[in-house]
Amino acid sequence: MAVKFDVQNLNAWFGSKHVLKNINMKIEENAVTAIIGPSGCGKTTFIRCLNRMHEITPGARVSGKVIFNGVNIYDNGVDPVIIRRKIGMVFQKPNPFPMMSIYDNVAAGLKLNGVRDKKILDAAVRRSLELANLWDEVKDDLKKSGASLSGGQQQRLCIARALAVQPEVLLMDEPCSALDPIATAKIEALIRKLAENYTVVIVTHNMQQAARVSDYTAFLYLGELIEYGPTEQIFENPKHELTERYLTGKFG
Amino acid sequence: MSRIIDTGLKELSATLYRMGELAHRAVLKALIECIEGREAHKEVREMADTLLAMADHIEDKAFELIARFQPVASDLRTIKSYMKIAYDFARFGRYALDISSINKQIGGLRNCEEWINSYVKEMSEKTSEMVRLSIESLKSHNTQIAEKISEKEKEVDRMYFEFLDELIKCGATTKCAVSSVLIVRYLERIADHAAYICESIIYIATGQKEVLR
Numbered sequence: 001m002a003v004k005f006d007v008q009n010l011n012a013w014f015g016s017k018h019v020l021k022n023i024n025m026k027i028e029e030n031a032v033t034a035i036i037g038p039s040g041c042g043k044t045t046f047i048r049c050l051n052r053m054h055e056i057t058p059g060a061r062v063s064g065k066v067i068f069n070g071v072n073i074y075d076n077g078v079d080p081v082i083i084r085r086k087i088g089m090v091f092q093k094p095n096p097f098p099m100m101s102i103y104d105n106v107a108a109g110l111k112l113n114g115v116r117d118k119k120i121l122d123a124a125v126r127r128s129l130e131l132a133n134l135w136d137e138v139k140d141d142l143k144k145s146g147a148s149l150s151g152g153q154q155q156r157l158c159i160a161r162a163l164a165v166q167p168e169v170l171l172m173d174e175p176c177s178a179l180d181p182i183a184t185a186k187i188e189a190l191i192r193k194l195a196e197n198y199t200v201v202i203v204t205h206n207m208q209q210a211a212r213v214s215d216y217t218a219f220l221y222l223g224e225l226i227e228y229g230p231t232e233q234i235f236e237n238p239k240h241e242l243t244e245r246y247l248t249g250k251f252g
Numbered sequence: 253m254s255r256i257i258d259t260g261l262k263e264l265s266a267t268l269y270r271m272g273e274l275a276h277r278a279v280l281k282a283l284i285e286c287i288e289g290r291e292a293h294k295e296v297r298e299m300a301d302t303l304l305a306m307a308d309h310i311e312d313k314a315f316e317l318i319a320r321f322q323p324v325a326s327d328l329r330t331i332k333s334y335m336k337i338a339y340d341f342a343r344f345g346r347y348a349l350d351i352s353s354i355n356k357q358i359g360g361l362r363n364c365e366e367w368i369n370s371y372v373k374e375m376s377e378k379t380s381e382m383v384r385l386s387i388e389s390l391k392s393h394n395t396q397i398a399e400k401i402s403e404k405e406k407e408v409d410r411m412y413f414e415f416l417d418e419l420i421k422c423g424a425t426t427k428c429a430v431s432s433v434l435i436v437r438y439l440e441r442i443a444d445h446a447a448y449i450c451e452s453i454i455y456i457a458t459g460q461k462e463v464l465r
Contacts, residue, residue, distance in 0.1 A: 208322050235324045237459030247325045249255050 004029040004169060004199040005050060010064035012045050012054055019045050021223040023064070027216075032191055032200040034214035034231065036207060038246065041220040043203040047171045050201065051087035052080040069168075085113070088162035092174040094154035096146030096161070102129075103142040105157055109165040124164050132160035133190050152183020156190065163194075170194060172202040176209065188213050207247060211235045219243045257321045264313050264334050268341070271306045272387035274299055275344035279383055279442060282348035283376040286360040286435060287369065296352040303345030310338035329459060333452035337390060340445040340452075344383065347438040347445075354431050361435070364428040371418070372435055375411050378404060379439045382446035389453045398450035402464040408443035409465075412436050 005027040012020035020042045027033050035043045048054040049062055052073055065072045073083050096105045106125045107115075115121060125142070129135040134156040138149070146157050155175055162170060172191070176184040191200055191213045204210050210217050211231060218228040219242070227234060227243040238244045245251055278299035285292040314335045317323060323331055354360055361369050382404050389397040415436050419429055447464045454462045 207324065211324065236328060238325050244325050248323075248327050249257075 001026075001031075002029040003027065004068070005201075006065075006067040007050075008065040008067065010046075010049060010062070010066060012042070012049055012062050013060065014045075014057065015059040019223050020049065023225045025218060025225060025228050027199065027201060029199050030195060030197065031215040032195045032202060032213050033216045033218065034210035035201065035203045035218050035220060036205075036210050036246075037220035037226075038251065039205075042223040043220055044173050046220065047089075047173060047201055047203055050169070050171055051084050051089060053084065053089065055080070085109075085165050086167050087169040087171060088165065088167035089171045089173070090155070090158050090162055090175050092177050094151055094158050094178065096149070096154050096157050098145065098147040100146055101143045102138050102146050102149070102157060105146040106160050106164050109161060113165065125160075128160040128164040129157075131163050131194070132156045133186065133193070134160055150183065152179050152186055155179060155183070155187060159187075159190065159194075163198075167198070169199045169201065172200065174203055174205060177205065184209070207235075219246060221246070257317060257323060257327060260313065260317045260321070261327065261330060264310060264317070264331070267306060267310055267313070268334055268337060269387075269391055271303060271310070271338060271341040272390060274306075275303055275341040275348075276380075276383050276387060278303065278345050278348035279351075280380060282351040282355075283380065285352050286355045286431075287373050287376065289355070289360065289362055291355075293352045293356045296348050300345035300349040303342045307338040307342035311335055326456065329456050333456045337449050337452050340386075340449050343445045344442055347442050351435055351438050354434050358427055358431045360431055361428070363425070364432060365422065365424060367422075368419075368424065368428060368432050371411075371415055372432055372439075375408060375415070375436055375439050378408055378411070379443050379446070382408070382443050386446040386449040386453075389450050393453060393457055395454050395457045398453040398464070401447050401450040405443050405447040405465055408440055412440040 003026045007023055007025050007027070010020055010023040011018065023046065035046055037043050045054055050066055054060050054062055062074060066074060068083070068087070071078065097108060100108065103125055106128050107121045110121060110124055126135060129138060134153060137153060146154065149157060159170070176187050179187065188209065191202065194200055195215070202214065214231045216229065217231045217234040219226045219234065221242055227238060227240040234243065235247065238247060278296055281292050281299070282296050284290055285296070314331045317331055321327070361372060382401055385397055385401055385404070388394070416433065419433065424432070444465060451462055451464050454460060
């Protein structure tokens, strides 16, 4: 397996609260890895450590290594802005820029990076919307506000926005939790398609979603990585008693 | 805290235990019929039909649980295995009926040489013990009991082939040869299904797909 992330002894804190404890895992390139676990187990913190978003929170800190393309992203001299460009993120609640058009939402990242050429922007917007399976639905309404779209379309717009800057990785934090089943199915199909060219790490509370979309699943509990392996093995025959109890709803 | 799915799983296992008991009775009844010549065909047929209907019910219930609860891990392994075991029990019923039919249509082991009767009786006892063990293993989800079945299955297999050799040498009558060959063949298949059940029990408990045959 080609490794995209090699996470070594990763620890994370919010102030004195130790939220991730010695996480070691290798995340495969061009595959979907799902992170599951009960609320507060550190799932979101974990993916926010993969693109240095965790450190944005006041009082938050990290130790250990996240080796990405052979480089520890926490080494001195590594620019977190460049890391976040290569490792994009999609959040729980669709968050298009409400005052911007669909076109500008997708082009925003490129413009911030200095791209001004209309032809380049047009091509990038179209490519990103096509990749996000949204082009056919919005191609005649590119000037409309992003906020005018349905929840599922807004989430795909956010995915298109993330894809526009040509990342290598997409981190998704419960991307379907605010969506209905049809919009969820579209996003899930999109995730599978994206995995052909991107590495996807998805946090989800929906275990069936993890089972449907992911190639690998990691189970976190109280900040520790309890079990990590191929999704079919985790869901059919988990090795750890805690994983079994969580998956079958026998916790508590 | 009990889960909603537990009610369905309990119903599934209760039906399966009843199936196991009925399947065991059907096999015993058919064997006694053949060995001792006691007429029981109608009764065995009813048992076999009931087992088939129960297997259908288990399949429907299992599908309902899958659709409603999307089970995973040990729940999923249990439901998948219970469907397989229900089929195995239905096969016990079918083979019991086949054995009973031999008695009815060809005359069973009547007029066979004594050694043939003794041989079939011994093989019947071993097979019946395997059926009993498979049901005990199911009820207790005991993998140690399940593991015991492997040697017994090999022994029944050995007896089956040995019987064929001996039968060719002895020159039995056609009726007797046909009856006894079919009976030992069905016994050998019942033993296989008892082993399948034990494999399922090991799979439920450990997730490992062991072959006990």
